[in-house]
Amino acid sequence: SAVISQKxxxxxxxxxxxxxxxxxxxSQVTMMFWYRQQPGQSLTLIATANQGxxxxxxxxxxxxxxxxxxxxxxxxTLTVSNMSPExxxxxxxxxxxxWAEAFFGQGTRLTVx
Amino acid sequence: QKEVEQNSGPLSVPxxxxxxxxxTYSDRGSQSFFWYRQYSGKSPELIMSIYSNGDKEDGRFTAxxxxxxxxxxxxxxxxxxxxxxxxxxAVNWRDGGTAxxxxxxxxxxxxxxx
Numbered sequence: 001s002a003v004i005s006q007k008x009x010x011x012x013x014x015x016x017x018x019x020x021x022x023x024x025x026x027s028q029v030t031m032m033f034w035y036r037q038q039p040g041q042s043l044t045l046i047a048t049a050n051q052g053x054x055x056x057x058x059x060x061x062x063x064x065x066x067x068x069x070x071x072x073x074x075x076x077t078l079t080v081s082n083m084s085p086e087x088x089x090x091x092x093x094x095x096x097x098x099w100a101e102a103f104f105g106q107g108t109r110l111t112v113x
Numbered sequence: 114q115k116e117v118e119q120n121s122g123p124l125s126v127p128x129x130x131x132x133x134x135x136x137t138y139s140d141r142g143s144q145s146f147f148w149y150r151q152y153s154g155k156s157p158e159l160i161m162s163i164y165s166n167g168d169k170e171d172g173r174f175t176a177x178x179x180x181x182x183x184x185x186x187x188x189x190x191x192x193x194x195x196x197x198x199x200x201x202x203a204v205n206w207r208d209g210g211t212a213x214x215x216x217x218x219x220x221x222x223x224x225x226x227x
Contacts, residue, residue, distance in 0.1 A: 001159075033214070041158070042201060043217040092156055100145045100205040100213040104156040 002027050006093050006105030013083055013100045013112050021108045028073035033102065034066070037090040041102030046091075049076045083112045115140045115206050119218035127226050132189040134221050136202030139183070145205040145213070146178055148187045151199045151220065157201055161187060192225045199223070 003026040011086060013019050031050060035043040047057040047068055055068040069077045078089050091106040116139040126132045134148075145164055149157035163169045163176040163185065175188040185204075189196055202218040 042219040045214055045216075048214065050209065090156075096213060100215065101147055101159055101162050102203070102215055107156045 001097060001103045002020075002029065002055065004093060004095060004096050004103060004105035006108055008108055009106060010109040011111070013110065015084050015112055017083055018079055018081045019083065019110060020077050021091055021093070023076045023078070023105055025095055028096075029095040030073070032064045032070065032076045032077075033094045033096070033097055034078045035092040035094060035104075037092060037107075039089070046078070071112045080110065083110075088112045107108065115204070115216040117202055117204050117216050117218035119189060119200075119202050119221050121219055122222040123224050124221055125224045125226055126192050127194060130192050132192045132196065132223055132225070134187040134189075134200050134202075135221065136185045136187075136204075136218055137183055138185070138202075138204040138216075140175075140204065140206050140216075141180075141183065143204045143206055146176070146185045147203040147205075147215070148174075148185075149201040149203060149217075150196075151201055152198045189223075191196060192223075194225050196227060197223055197225045 005024045034046040037043050045058050046061045047055045049068045049070040051070045051073050053106045067079045088111050091108045094102040117177045118137045148161040150160050151157045161176040163178045169176045173190045177186045199220040201220045203215045205213050
């Protein structure tokens, strides 16, 4: 399985500001995925990051709020924009392998105050 | 809407017993099914995958799949305190393009007691 490094591991941010989360993979992958896990909840897919094209967002998530970059096959960023306390969550980067199983980075625990 | 349902628990089993975790899903087109273990404060870790009807065993873990009933289960034999975690069921689906995505259940919290 791929080794996925995500940073920062945690942050406390002021409302109204933005945070960019970085995800680095040790091998080239076609697709990278960004998930959100709100407190006590399961994982919800935010978007799929494709190299060379716009990210594909799931229902309820928009590019203005969660812009994503995918400059190459080993790196992606997710920005959480104009944050509010409702954005306090764990954000997880993942890559798919084989028969669609997903492997995850260690996550970014975001608290918005 | 793709849905994956799990009992949130907690499921409490004594050490050495068999823990049985269940999951149902809504999309009949799903082909791949996964169980993840998530310790508190950690990211999910893949422990089992299953693609065909029947049982798949890996050590103390057995995954069972019944596509006709849209049902997936995970059995943990000889449960250990270190198995205490939240277990997430995940089911794949395709968005009409090339991307294969996962929908996760809400997870079942397992507590193995001494």
